[in-house]
Amino acid sequence: MSKARLVLTALFVDHQTPAEVAxxxxxxxxxxxxxxxxxxxxxxxxxxxxxxxPHTNHDRVRHDRIDKTGCxxxxxxxxxxxxxxxxxxxxxxxxxLAQDRERRIVNAITGELLRGLTLDPDxxxxxxxxxxxxxxxxxxxxxxxxxxxPSRGSGLSPIS
Numbered sequence: 001m002s003k004a005r006l007v008l009t010a011l012f013v014d015h016q017t018p019a020e021v022a023x024x025x026x027x028x029x030x031x032x033x034x035x036x037x038x039x040x041x042x043x044x045x046x047x048x049x050x051x052x053x054p055h056t057n058h059d060r061v062r063h064d065r066i067d068k069t070g071c072x073x074x075x076x077x078x079x080x081x082x083x084x085x086x087x088x089x090x091x092x093x094x095x096x097l098a099q100d101r102e103r104r105i106v107n108a109i110t111g112e113l114l115r116g117l118t119l120d121p122d123x124x125x126x127x128x129x130x131x132x133x134x135x136x137x138x139x140x141x142x143x144x145x146x147x148x149x150p151s152r153g154s155g156l157s158p159i160s
Contacts, residue, residue: 004047007032008039060098063108067089072105074098076119084128085115 003025010021011032018036022029038046064072070087073080074096085094085105093108105115117126 002047002049003027004035004049008047011036011048036067037092041057043159058098058100060133062095062096064094066092066094071125074103076101079121079124081119081121083115083117083119083126086128089114142145 007021007025007027009015010019010024016024018031018032021027022032035046062074064087066072066089068090070088070090071082071084072094073082075081079106083103083105085092089107094107094114095108097104097106097126101119101121103115103117103119106113115128120126
């Protein structure tokens, strides 16, 4: 028999006060009052254990430093993943915020967001971004001229 059922039996069958029940079973008096109110409102479902802890929690906070190659390393489902931040940030202290597959890398001192990404579990290395193609340069056209002699209209006469 659960402790909650014992407490409720003492309250409603034995007609003991909440203070007496709390002392007898070694529980806090406020818990007895909460259990009594819950039982009166919900009935038998009040006897089921309740936890304040969420069923699942995939939120993680980790403090790290960016290595020489400009990456931070973390595990996701037992696999090691390298996240590229950039060599310019080598040695920077960062805070990694992880929620499910979403990752945020924040500078620990300034609070600046250095990188935000959705983790691809199939890739060990998470590149900084997809390489973008450089804009096409305009092609330089050179005028095609043929020299057959002095140009007309230049005002120069050939030397004889």
